[in-house]
Amino acid sequence: MKLLDLLFERSTRRVADTTSRRKLLSRMGSLMVAGAALPLLLPLDRTSKALAADNPKAGDPGDPNTCDYWRYCSIDGFLCSCCGGSVTSCPPGTEASQVTWIGTCRNPADGKDYIISYNDCCGKQSCAQCACTRNDSEEPAYRPFNNNDVNWCLAAKSHIYHCTVSVIRGVAV
Amino acid sequence: MRRLLALGLACVMTAPLAYARAIPNPAQRHAPGNEAPQTPISQAGYSNSVNYQLQCAGCHLGDGMGSAANDTPRLKGFVGNFLKVPGGREFLVRVPGMSQSALNNAQLADLLNWLVRKDGMAGSSTPMDYTPYTAKEVKTLREEAMLNLPGTRATLVKAMRDRGIAIDDGMSY
Numbered sequence: 620m621k622l623l624d625l626l627f628e629r630s631t632r633r634v635a636d637t638t639s640r641r642k643l644l645s646r647m648g649s650l651m652v653a654g655a656a657l658p659l660l661l662p663l664d665r666t667s668k669a670l671a672a673d674n675p676k677a678g679d680p681g682d683p684n685t686c687d688y689w690r691y692c693s694i695d696g697f698l699c700s701c702c703g704g705s706v707t708s709c710p711p712g713t714e715a716s717q718v719t720w721i722g723t724c725r726n727p728a729d730g731k732d733y734i735i736s737y738n739d740c741c742g743k744q745s746c747a748q749c750a751c752t753r754n755d756s757e758e759p760a761y762r763p764f765n766n767n768d769v770n771w772c773l774a775a776k777s778h779i780y781h782c783t784v785s786v787i788r789g790v791a792v
Numbered sequence: 793m794r795r796l797l798a799l800g801l802a803c804v805m806t807a808p809l810a811y812a813r814a815i816p817n818p819a820q821r822h823a824p825g826n827e828a829p830q831t832p833i834s835q836a837g838y839s840n841s842v843n844y845q846l847q848c849a850g851c852h853l854g855d856g857m858g859s860a861a862n863d864t865p866r867l868k869g870f871v872g873n874f875l876k877v878p879g880g881r882e883f884l885v886r887v888p889g890m891s892q893s894a895l896n897n898a899q900l901a902d903l904l905n906w907l908v909r910k911d912g913m914a915g916s917s918t919p920m921d922y923t924p925y926t927a928k929e930v931k932t933l934r935e936e937a938m939l940n941l942p943g944t945r946a947t948l949v950k951a952m953r954d955r956g957i958a959i960d961d962g963m964s965y
Contacts, residue, residue: 681824692823718859720850727825734845755826762892764850774861788854791842 678728686751690735690785692724693756695767699740699782701749706785709740713781716741718774720764722756723791732791738784741772746782834896840906847893847903856913858962866962872908872918877951879944884908885930886938897934898927 681688683706684698690706691698703710719738726733758765772778833846845854852858856868874880884904885891895903905924908914938944949959959965 687821687824689823689825692826717853718851718862718864721846723830723846724823725825725828725830730825732830734842736850752820753823754820755822756830758894762894764847764889765894774859788845788849789842791836791838791846 679726680728684749686749686753689726690724690733690787691751692753693722693735693767694737694751694753694783694785695757696739696751696780696783697746698749698751699746699784702740702746702782704740704782704784709784710743710746710782713740713742714775714777715739715784716772716775719771720767720769721788722765722767724755734788734791736786736788737767737771738786739771739775740781740784741775741779742777743779743781745780748782833894834899840903843895843899843903844906847895848889851889860962860964863963866960867907867913869913869915870917870961872914872916872922873952873957874948875908875922876919876955876957877948879951880948882933883938883944883948885925885933886936888938888941891934891937897931900934901925901927901930904930 683690683700686694686698688706699709700706704713709715716739719736721734721736723732724735725731754767756765757767760766760768763769770778770780771783772780833843838846851862851864852867856866856871858864858866858868871884874884885900890900890904893900901924906912908918908922910916910918949961949965952959
């Protein structure tokens with residue numbers, strides 16, 4: 620115990636002898652200024668806000684944060700774009716199920732039918748934001764590979780459903 | 793304190809009602825641009841690779857690797873082995889994913905021939921003496937249901953084993 624006491628006393632005295640309090644203050648001050656400025660300097664993805672604006676990007680019309688987006692023509696579940704993910708990526712902490720169901724949706728911008736896969740993101744409780752039910756290319760459950768009422772987390776590590784993404788896999792021709 | 797507790801209890805009891813919603817949404821509409829009913833796949837005239845994506849790739853995956861986690865066998869480098877054993881040619885048409893798909897007989901014959909091509913998914917597993925399927929043959933085979941899928945498949949896999957064929961379809965036996 621005495622040895623520890625001695626050790627700590629010596630080391631604190633050495634720190635006090637070799638450093639100044641003002642230097643510490645100035646360093647902490649500059650760190651705080653730089654820390655506050657850093658997020659502003661980093662590049663941010665503002666495309667979702669751009670898409671939500673009145674004049675959407677030509678070729679991909681609509682707001683991906685509402686059910687009224689063309690790619691969601693057969694979605695049944697919660698939109699990952701409202702749950703911390705995006706139209707095509709799962710929110711942090713969830714895993715995309717590779718096994719999924721695939722349908723087609725028509726893009727009003729070019730009138731073409733696109734192949735869309737509705738992969739579920741799994742591993743967290745239901746996101747419960749932006750619940751959408753659309754069945755434009757869905758088929759009844761006796762054709763399960765074209766049905767959106769199935770919990771498509773069936774091939775993921777966790778079978779707990781969180782939200783659904785809509786990935787374009789090509790043009791149906 | 794008692795008043796606070798009562799307020800808290802009231803909130804807890806009314807919150808689920810406030811969040812409740814009917815699924816499917818009774819006010820459901822079509823996605824923009826998707827108001828017209830879709831062309832059924834049997835009349836759409838898509839290419840084999842698009843038909844594969846829409847009817848098979850959800851579970852067998854885009855590259856045909858299958859998903860062992862939910863008992864979907866691997867097609868890649870294996871599916872042609874069924875043509876080497878008696879009853880296998882019929883099995884490939886009668887298996888539910890094929891016979892109950894939304895494809896017509898000619899499309900199904902085309903898709904099968906596309907799958908078991910030497911430069912296709914089946915690769916070298918297809919036998920040398922393979923004759924392509926015709927729409928007529930598919931029609932005849934498809935009309936007879938396979939009542940015992942696991943039993944039929946197990947018999948075919950056993951026949952393959954007896955011929956010294958390696959069973960690398962990703963399934964656990």
